[in-house]
Amino acid sequence: MTNATAAARREPPRWYRWLVLLFISLAMFGNYYLYDTIAPIADLLKQQLQFTDEQIGLLYSSYSLGAILFLLAGGIIIDRFGTRKGTMLFGVICAISGFVTMASSDIWIMLLGRFLLGLSAEPLIVAITAAIAKWFRGKELAFAMGINLLIARFGQIAADWSPTWARAAYDNWREPLVIGAFLGLTCVAGAAIYWVLEKRAETRYALGEAGATDKLVLADLYRFNRSFWYITALCVAFYSVVFPFRSFAIKFFIEAHQAERDFAGQLNSVLPFAAMIATPLFGLLVDRVGRRASLMAVGTLILVPVFPLLAYTQVTLYAPVAMLGIAFSLIPAIMWPSVAYIVEQKRLGSAYALMFLLQQASIFVVDWVVGRANDYAGASAANPSGYLPMMLMFTGLGLAALGFAFLLWRNETGPRGRGLETIRA
Numbered sequence: 001m002t003n004a005t006a007a008a009r010r011e012p013p014r015w016y017r018w019l020v021l022l023f024i025s026l027a028m029f030g031n032y033y034l035y036d037t038i039a040p041i042a043d044l045l046k047q048q049l050q051f052t053d054e055q056i057g058l059l060y061s062s063y064s065l066g067a068i069l070f071l072l073a074g075g076i077i078i079d080r081f082g083t084r085k086g087t088m089l090f091g092v093i094c095a096i097s098g099f100v101t102m103a104s105s106d107i108w109i110m111l112l113g114r115f116l117l118g119l120s121a122e123p124l125i126v127a128i129t130a131a132i133a134k135w136f137r138g139k140e141l142a143f144a145m146g147i148n149l150l151i152a153r154f155g156q157i158a159a160d161w162s163p164t165w166a167r168a169a170y171d172n173w174r175e176p177l178v179i180g181a182f183l184g185l186t187c188v189a190g191a192a193i194y195w196v197l198e199k200r201a202e203t204r205y206a207l208g209e210a211g212a213t214d215k216l217v218l219a220d221l222y223r224f225n226r227s228f229w230y231i232t233a234l235c236v237a238f239y240s241v242v243f244p245f246r247s248f249a250i251k252f253f254i255e256a257h258q259a260e261r262d263f264a265g266q267l268n269s270v271l272p273f274a275a276m277i278a279t280p281l282f283g284l285l286v287d288r289v290g291r292r293a294s295l296m297a298v299g300t301l302i303l304v305p306v307f308p309l310l311a312y313t314q315v316t317l318y319a320p321v322a323m324l325g326i327a328f329s330l331i332p333a334i335m336w337p338s339v340a341y342i343v344e345q346k347r348l349g350s351a352y353a354l355m356f357l358l359q360q361a362s363i364f365v366v367d368w369v370v371g372r373a374n375d376y377a378g379a380s381a382a383n384p385s386g387y388l389p390m391m392l393m394f395t396g397l398g399l400a401a402l403g404f405a406f407l408l409w410r411n412e413t414g415p416r417g418r419g420l421e422t423i424r425a
Contacts, residue, residue: 017135020197025151026190027091031121032155034098037180042251044173057371060247062111064364066118071357084195086127091191093120098184102177153272160269164262227342230408237401240362241394244370256384267321274325282333292334292420293412297405299331304398311391
């Protein structure tokens, strides 16, 4: 095929692009659902398989370990295989991971399944992001990315609500994982339909180039400014609170607050639901008013009292969970776009890759340490005060996030500021 022939082809129709987006996002739904299958059965794993909280934490840490190994590889596989093969390969591994996790009550088999999920879920996200860039660059790219994340968040919400819509499955630990494994097949179905649609389009339409994957270039580490390091530290502290808390939240609500399993799952779903609705709105707000460093400080200030409220008061659970939902929507809505303001375009890939790497490394440690702390303190329905070390740990990390947000604000309002407090879209 000559370049002239390719250039003469028309672009894909709009409906075709949105059809591609719908099915490739289906793979994201399955991916996100699989990640959150452990939290609703955490207490069942303890009751029926005599798992410790440390082992439950390790089921999440093993995911992070797989993700870290991929991030160290730097996206080379995606670049070599292309988006179509990459999406299919990692979609298949994601689906396999769900069946491995539910296949045995042996902790090592389950850890292997979760490791495979981490090893494939993160590159699947990267491949899907690159594919969306291929189909939507110069069109509705930001909106398409938002829709993709919206569908992915539905996977989290569906997992959190599974004790409600699949109540009968929660008599034992395995049936919810069986449901998760079969829903994880959407990773393969979405990737397969995307393959067919793109293969068909290649002979009829002119397609864009795939988006570049984020790679960590070590030489770039010496060129990042102070504001970037403060944002990175804030990112690590913030996500080390939110994701490990979600790992144990349903079990905590059941055992420490006597919540029913379905209600506990619904409470846990507030975070992804809030992110779906409020994150775009906060993004619009900050584009209008600026004050990015100030608003990130506000978000961390909202985060800090959440865990003392859960640990030491009898206030309705809706209040602290709503506060956490606001923080989970506000901070990421500002933090990730802010990196583009303070890092040169040519080093942006390294910046994001480093942030994701450090984030996953911290989550790996915190999930394990929190579980170990719960075991040490004897956290259980018979001993709700055993959860106090976990709550204190999250409070400490929240205070660290607040400290880094303050340092960022001070730097940005001083002579070394990079413009985060200004109104720039």
